[in-house]
Every structure is written in C-alpha cells, then in structure tokens.
Amino acid sequence: MRRYTREASPDFLTTRWEQWGERYKNNRIRSYGFVFKWPTFQGKKINTLLEPALSNQTDGHCSFCDTYPDRGKEYSIDHFKPKSNPEYYNIVCQWENLYICCHNCQRSKVEQFNENILRPDSEEYSFEDYYIYNYSTHEIDIRPDISDSKKIKALATREIFGFNHGENPKAREISFDRYRGKISLGETIEINDFPYRYAIEML
Ligand SMILES: [Zn+2]
Numbered sequence: 001m002r003r004y005t006r007e008a009s010p011d012f013l014t015t016r017w018e019q020w021g022e023r024y025k026n027n028r029i030r031s032y033g034f035v036f037k038w039p040t041f042q043g044k045k046i047n048t049l050l051e052p053a054l055s056n057q058t059d060g061h062c063s064f065c066d067t068y069p070d071r072g073k074e075y076s077i078d079h080f081k082p083k084s085n086p087e088y089y090n091i092v093c094q095w096e097n098l099y100i101c102c103h104n105c106q107r108s109k110v111e112q113f114n115e116n117i118l119r120p121d122s123e124e125y126s127f128e129d130y131y132i133y134n135y136s137t138h139e140i141d142i143r144p145d146i147s148d149s150k151k152i153k154a155l156a157t158r159e160i161f162g163f164n165h166g167e168n169p170k171a172r173e174i175s176f177d178r179y180r181g182k183i184s185l186g187e188t189i190e191i192n193d194f195p196y197r198y199a200i201e202m203l
Pocket of ligand 1: 065
C-alpha cells in the first residue's frame with residue numbers, strides 16, 4: 001500500500017453525500033434486503049464520476065495493493081467502512097470513505113472492517129514506516145522495529161487485503177523482474193507505469 005494525497009471532495013458530492021446517505025439508511029432500515037445503488041447526478045450514476053476522480057489520485061493504481069493497470073475494468077469503489085454495517089449506512093457516499101480498489105483486494109476485504117486498518121491517504125501513513133519489501137520472497141513483511149500498536153495496524157491491513165495471499169507475491173516478483181530488466185537495458189523508467197511502486201521505491 002502506497003501513500004497518496006486525497007484531493008478535495010467533488011462539489012456535487014460535498015453538497016449531497018449526507019442526504020444520499022440518509023436516504024440509503026432509511027431504505028435499509030425499512031427493508032434490510034435493500035440493495036445499495038449509486039445515486040444519480042445530472043443523469044449519471046455517480047460512480048461513473050467518482051471512479052476517474054478517485055483513480056486520478058492514485059495514478060490509476062489500486063489504493064491498497066497498488067496493482068496497475070486495470071486490465072479487466074475490474075476496479076471498483078471500495079466503501080472503506082462497509083455499507084453493510086448499520087453504523088456506516090449514512091456515510092455510504094462520503095468522499096473520505098471511498099477508495100478505488102482492484103477486484104483482488106475487494107474479494108479479500110469483502111465486508112470486513114476494523115479500526116486498525118491503515119488508510120493509504122492518511123498523513124501518518126507511509127509504506128516504509130510499517131512494512132519491509134522482501135526481495136527474496138516478494139512478500140510484504142512487517143517492520144520488526146516498530147511499536148506494538150503499529151504492528152497491530154500493519155498486520156490487520158496486510159491480512160484484510162491479503163497482500164501476501166495467493167498469487168500476489170508472484171505478481172510482484174514478475175513486476176519487479178520486469179522493472180530490473182528495463183533498468184539493465186538502460187530504458188527510461190516511469191514509475192507510475194509499474195504496479196507495486198513501493199517495491200521500487202524501497203530499493
Ligand atoms: Zn488491490
């Protein structure tokens with residue numbers, strides 16, 4: 001997970017997220033099976049406006065695992081505090097609760113949430129303050145020299161998004177080899193063209 005800076009909420013959202021959240025909350029209370037649908041603004045579902053705005057902040061990378069590019073159009077918007085939890089019904093459209101997210105991370109996180117998960121757009125967060133990239137295994141290790149409270153956060157985040165699960169380490173290895181290959185050929189490197197930018201930055 002690589003840090004990024006969140007820009008200001010789009011105007012159409014700033015003035016409407018509370019009423020949209022209230023509407024969703026009331027619908028869910030009336031009917032538990034009510035399925036969330038993105039509201040529309042000027043005839044467009046707002047996710048079609050939000051996806052480019054969110055993606056722009058991460059240069060098109062997944063907010064959590066940093067994979068890139070979105071080949072299968074499978075990026076979607078993650079509700080950081082899940083919309084299935086009654087406590088968070090009213091923030092379902094809050095800008096700060098929305099992150100562009102790859103299919104893998106969505107599938108790993110599903111409806112999980114706890115207060116220990118780190119946010120990539122938090123001012124206190126940086127990859128190197130919590131994690132070490134392991135260039136042998138391509139796993140993401142927890143920094144051994146950090147406080148227990150930081151360790152809890154680093155672990156919770158790694159688990160919920162499944163950073164070391166399944167094919168993720170292999171995917172990072174392939175990307176890293178590609179990066180090194182380009183370096184050895186003396187090619188010009190544009191870091192945003194590579195997934196898992198934290199691996200390159202920690203070299
Ligand atoms: Zn991801």
